[in-house]
Amino acid sequence: MRDLSIKYKIILSVIVFVVIFTILNTYQWNSRVTSDTEASATSYMNEMLKVTNDNFEVSLRDVDHIVTMLSINPDIINAFSSSGYSSQIDFLKDERKIESLIANELNFKRYLSGLMVTDLAGRMTGAGDFMRFDDVKTQSWYSDVLQSKGRKLIIGPYSYINGVVEFKNPQSKDSVISIVRPIVKEDKVIGFVKADIRFNLLLDIFNVNLKDNASIIMLNRNGGWILKPPSELEPFILPEAVMKAWESKQEYKNNIYLDIAGEDTLAIFNHSSFTDWTTVGLIPKTKLLEGIHKTQRANLLFTSFLALISFAILYGIILILTRNLLLLSKAMKKIDRGNLDIAIQIKSQDEVGQLYNQFNRMVQRIQDLVESTAHNESEKRVAEMKALQAQINPHFLYNTLNTIKFLAQLQGAEGIRDVSESLATLMHVNMDSRRMITVREEVEYLTNYLRIQEYKYNSKFISRISVENEIENARILKLLLQPIVENALRHGIGQMKGQGILVVRIYKSNDSLMIDIEDNGVGMDEERIMEIMHDDLNNKSIGIVNVRKRLSLYYGELASFNIVSEKYYFTHVKITQPYIVEIEEGTDG
Structure with missing residues (x-):
């Protein structure tokens, strides 16, 4: 990116920008x-299931009303509660009356396949197709009727052939759903009424409002099928999984997606309190979003077309806007190669034109400077000589500092005395012509330097210098540590809030002298460390660069200089050099 024009x-x-905006906009849309589609589908399916269930319940309640009226009919109760009739003719009269009543009800309800009344002794009458009493007694629900205490029972679907x-096979053409109510006299069940409803009623009601690709299933309270799914989906739908999803729906009140045949399918639930059955509408998510995907593809194609046109127009505009910048850039590259004879013409009055005018003036000034360099160089050398002659003699400055120290001691100014004494020691080391000194001397110099800095920073930091006793006579480059410590104080501790801590540790490891300098200042980032390690400093921390160069020049690859730092927390400088005690004659100085 940096190398691009x-x-x-x-x-x-x-x-x-356009790609990110398009992606975010498309994602949001x-x-x-x-x-919205899920909400619309859920709302539609909920409403459809509610209306369909209501219609189905109306039919069931209508049948239940008939069954209820028959179960409390006095003529039926008397007929089936009498232990015997005075004559067979009387019984036949009552039986004909009951049959006529049942036949009338059956004729008005075409979805009824059979309606029967029976006592517990096997005397029964009815209309249409109904189950024989011997078969009734073998059914599991028979005992439930006897213990129902007047409550209805809904049975099925089942077939009786x-x-x-x-x-x-609850969905066969001969299947029925039965509503049963006991006939009770004096709190004792003496028989029951049973109405059989054609299963086609349920199929006709629930299939009439179905959208394409949607399907409906229905389960009873025990998880048994009432209305099975389509045959191609049946192997993939487990009733217990559907019931578990229904329980989750009741708890969290949200839409549920079921994994059916490896496809996410939206499930909408409706529970009937009358039948205690659960109806589930199923819509595959792919079908639900099929229209959206078509719109997405069309929108993507249209957006891509507009983007291509926009990029083409943008490219042309940018070529026009950057033409003058390109000319100016080429001219600057020629200047960089030392060619000051530049002849370009930019007539625009915008920012580029202003930059061009400033560039021309800069080139002219460079030419003037080059022409006067030879003349100025000789005058500069003369001025430097005069400046050197005017510098204070170091020996004179050293003696003056000792005088200040003596006067401060007489007047009890301990701070001035300490600073003067420390500065005098520093001057003494500076005047030493040796290239290498002992660790003990370097530490003494560093201690005096830190004493002066403590006054400067007003006790902002505390320092600790740790040196192994057996290495005090080891040799180290003179003034190696002071630039690093100075940098730690100026750029690390000096920039922080709170108490600074500076730790210097010198020790021996195998055949190497190890130096650790660590502070808890503001630290530096990786970019800053790279600048130091590659001499790209622009006059910042030049002392540290000099330390690294001195190590490299004197020891070569036997020495190392590393910086580890974490921004806002600490900086750790680690120096490794050969462990040297004796120095060959003629190499020091």
Whole structure:
């Protein structure tokens, strides 16, 4: 990115912006439309299931009303509670009356396949197709009727063909759903009324309002099928999984997605309090969002087309805007190669034109400076000689500091005395012509330097210097540590809030002298460390660079200089050099 021209930077920036904006906008639009579609489908299916269930319940309640009226009919109760009639004619009269009543009800309800009344002794009458009493007694629900205390029972769906009751195929053409109520006299069940409703009633009601790709299933309270899913989906839908999802729906009140045949399918639940059955509407998510995906593809194609046109127009505009910048850039590259004879013409009055005018003036000044360099150089050398002659003799400054120290001691100015004494020691070391000194001397010099800095920083930091006793006579480059400590104080501890801590540790490891300098200042980032390690400092921390160069020049690859730092927390400088005690004659100085 840094090496690209401004033209391509602008183009790339606009492309990135447009792509990110398009992605975010598409994502937001897709999320919103998907959510709205799910909400719309859920609302539609909920309403459809509610209306359909209500219609089905109306029919069931109508049948239940008939069954209830028959179960409390006085004529029926008397007929089935009498232990005997005075004559067979009387019984036949009552039986004909009951049959006529049942037949009338059956004729008005075409979805009823049979209606029967029976006592517990096997005397029964009815209309349409109904189960024989011997078969009734073998059903599991028979005992439930006797213990129902007047409550209704809903049974099925099941089929009854040639005396065989079959529950395994609830959706056969012969299947029925039965509503049963006991006939009670004096709190004792003496018989029951049973109405059989054609299963086609349920199929007709629940299939009439179905959208394409949607399906409906229904389960009883025990998880048994009432209305099975389509045959292609049945192997993938487990009733217990559906019931578990229904329980989750009741708890969290949100839409539920079921994994059916490896596809997410939206499930909408409706529970009937009358039947205690649960109806579930199923819509595959792919079908639910099919229209959205088509719109997405069309929108993406249209957006891509507009983007291509926009990029083409943008490229042309940028070429026009950056043409003068390109000319100016080429001229500056020629200047960089030492060619000051530049002849370009930029007539625009915008910022580029202003920059061009300033550039021309700069080139003219450079030419003037080059012409006067030879003349100024000789005068500069003369001035430098005069400046050197005017410098204070170091020996004179050293003697003067001792005088200040003596006067401060006489007047009790301990601070001035300490600073003067420390500075005098520093001057003494500076005047020493040796290139290398002992660790003990370097530490003494560093201690005096830190004493002066403590006054400067007004006790802002505390320092600790740790040296192993057996290495005090080891040799070290003179003034090696002071620039690093100075940098730690100026750029680390000096920039922080609170108490600073500076730790210097010198020790021996194998054949190497190890030096650790650590502070808890503001630290530095990786970019700053890279500048120091690659001499790219622009006059910042030049002392540290000199330390690294001195180590490299004197020891070569036997020495190392490393910096570890974490911004705002600490800086740790680690120096490794050969462990040297004796120095060959003629190498020091």
